Amino acid sequence: MYAVVPPVDxxxxxxxxxxxxxxxxxxxxxAGSVTVTLQSLSFIVKNHKKGADGKRxxxxxxxxxxxxxxxxxxxxxxxxxxxxxxxxLDLLAGRKTIGRVEGELLFSGIKPSLEYxxxxxxxxxxxxxxxxxxxxxxxxLYTAELKRPLSEPLENxxxxxxxxxxxxxxxxxxxxxxxxxxxRGISGGQAKRTNIGISLVTDPRVIFLDEPTTGLDxxxxxxxxxxxxxxxxxxxxxxxxxxSPTAFCFSLFDRLLMLVGGRTxxxxxxxxxxxxxFQSCKPFLESDPEGLMGPGHNSAEFLVDIITAxxxxxxxxxxxxxxxxxSLAAENAATxxxxxxxxxxxxxxxxxxxxxxxxxATVTPWWWxxxxxxxxxxxxxxxxxxxxxxxxxxxxxxxxxxxxxxxxSTNVVTLRHGSLSVAFYASTCLG
Numbered sequence: 001m002y003a004v005v006p007p008v009d010x011x012x013x014x015x016x017x018x019x020x021x022x023x024x025x026x027x028x029x030x031a032g033s034v035t036v037t038l039q040s041l042s043f044i045v046k047n048h049k050k051g052a053d054g055k056r057x058x059x060x061x062x063x064x065x066x067x068x069x070x071x072x073x074x075x076x077x078x079x080x081x082x083x084x085x086x087x088x089l090d091l092l093a094g095r096k097t098i099g100r101v102e103g104e105l106l107f108s109g110i111k112p113s114l115e116y117x118x119x120x121x122x123x124x125x126x127x128x129x130x131x132x133x134x135x136x137x138x139x140x141l142y143t144a145e146l147k148r149p150l151s152e153p154l155e156n157x158x159x160x161x162x163x164x165x166x167x168x169x170x171x172x173x174x175x176x177x178x179x180x181x182x183x184r185g186i187s188g189g190q191a192k193r194t195n196i197g198i199s200l201v202t203d204p205r206v207i208f209l210d211e212p213t214t215g216l217d218x219x220x221x222x223x224x225x226x227x228x229x230x231x232x233x234x235x236x237x238x239x240x241x242x243x244s245p246t247a248f249c250f251s252l253f254d255r256l257l258m259l260v261g262g263r264t265x266x267x268x269x270x271x272x273x274x275x276x277x278f279q280s281c282k283p284f285l286e287s288d289p290e291g292l293m294g295p296g297h298n299s300a301e302f303l304v305d306i307i308t309a310x311x312x313x314x315x316x317x318x319x320x321x322x323x324x325x326x327s328l329a330a331e332n333a334a335t336x337x338x339x340x341x342x343x344x345x346x347x348x349x350x351x352x353x354x355x356x357x358x359x360x361a362t363v364t365p366w367w368w369x370x371x372x373x374x375x376x377x378x379x380x381x382x383x384x385x386x387x388x389x390x391x392x393x394x395x396x397x398x399x400x401x402x403x404x405x406x407x408x409s410t411n412v413v414t415l416r417h418g419s420l421s422v423a424f425y426a427s428t429c430l431g
Contacts, residue, residue: 033071033235034108034120034205036092037339041065041103043084043091043262061087063262064103066332068339069239071205073254074232076270077241080308084262085241086210092239093123093208107206109343122199126210128191129198132180134376136170136194137161139178144201145372164200168193168227189220193227200231207231209240218246225249243304250300258303260311263320266303267332275299277328278306281319 043062050056062084069075077085090096092105094117107116130139144157165171170193178194179185186194192212199207212228213221225245229252232238242249256274258266266277310319323329 032205034237035071035339035343036069036206036237036239037104037106037109037336037343038065038067038092039104039106039336039340041088041091041101041105043087043096043099043101045099058100061099061262062091062259065257065259065262065264066336067257067264067267068336069206069237069255071235071237072232074229074238074240074252075255075257076245076250076253077239077257077259078243078304078307079259079265080304080311083259083311085259087262088259089208089210089239089241093117093121095123106340106343109340109346119202120205122202122204122207124196124199124207124209124212126212126214128195130178130191130194131376132178132183132185135175135177136186136190137165137174138376139194140164140197140201142372142376143198146369147202150368160201160203164197167200167230168197170194170197187220188216189223192216192220192224196224196227196231204236206237206239209238211241211243213242213245213249218248221246222248225252228252242300245300247298247300250298256303258307260307260316260319263316264329265307265316265319265323266328267323268328274303277326278303281306281310281322 041062042060042064044058044060046056047059048056065088077089079085087096091101094112094114105112107120110116112121131142134142140161141158144161145154148157148160165174170190173186173190177183177185178191185191196207196209196212207228209228212224216224225248228238228240240253242253250270253270256266256268256270257264266274268274268277307316307319310316
């Protein structure tokens with residue numbers, strides 16, 4: 001009744017060729033990979049609403065979550081809107097500054113400092129944060145100059161950028177401006193991969209992605225997630241929030257953590273076992289499950305529908321209680337303890353500890369960011385000025401030859417031979 005994506009080899013990345021799914025060669029994991037472990041992790045803030053006693057009570061946005069994320073695998077965080085999945089992702093990445101954190105969060109047995117996260121964690125925003133005036137290559141190099149050590153030679157940074165362009169399949173658009181809604185540039189998929197490249201500039205061990213397929217069509221979303229899977233198979237720990245993935249995208253994930261109301265309702269493999277587990281949860285629903293999850297739904301839709309229906313019926317706590325009492329939760333607790341024990345008494349290598357102990361201001365002083373930004377603005381203004389001069393000369397020559405009407409009656413005017421539109425000319429000149 002439910003279309004379940006067939007299982008695949010978790011260690012071999014997939015690709016799309018001529019509309020078919022095929023296996024790609026395995027990639028050897030990199031040294032220094034990181035396993036992230038969570039033990040009863042909670043994030044608590046003050047409730048804005050006052051209680052009957054006139055005081056504000058505590059509100060747990062993430063409540064007693066225990067899980068682990070391994071290198072080489074892709075882990076998905078899923079749940080209905082307001083379930084706490086993005087809050088948990090931000091908590092893992094160290095992006096929460098207001099609120100109280102309880103429980104234990106370890107990166108290969110080490111409590112991560114802010115410096116550790118800055119150096120070894122990458123974060124991909126839900127919406128692209130790119131500078132439209134830069135090309136893809138310039139955007140990555142600009143980020144490399146800001147984030148990598150000031151003492152590192154520029155040639156090394158350029159070499160790393162070229163590797164990223166190849167790794168993310170961006171060579172074809174490396175010299176194309178990113179653009180904006182007013183000035184056409186790269187495609188949505190290329191922009192998303194560029195955004196991923198920004199997070200990879202520092203060669204991170206862990207990457208967090210907040211709904212990386214937002215705003216993309218199904219083919220482009222699949223293309224982006226294949227790129228992410230390739231990174232995971234190279235030994236990077238990948239954790240991503242996903243809301244409504246395609247069947248193909250969902251099949252790329254290896255493990256699944258589902259939340260409702262900040263509590264865990266499922267943590268385990270992303271395969272038929274997840275479907276079977278939630279089939280047993282149907283009795284919790286007051287709504288007609290057949291009406292919500294009829295024929296034609298894929299496994300991702302089935303899982304999202306059933307927990308969303310449960311959340312709307314007020315059965316979220318029942319789902320969480322059922323998970324805590326399940327044999328799956330007991331197995332996960334034992335496995336988690338094994339992961340924690342494997343890194344017992346773990347310490348940072350001396351060279352790494354020395355590197356992280358260096359003050360950030362010493363590595364990258366405040367004025368360096370201003371200098372780099374001004375440099376790229378200046379370089380692009382020179383490029384734009386040269387382009388403006390060329391276009392102006394071209395237009396003036398055609399006007400003198402009588403082939404261009406500078407005062408047309410139509411709203412959109414195009415130069416003859418389709419070489420340039422006035423609208424594009426204006427947007428180019430005005431930036």
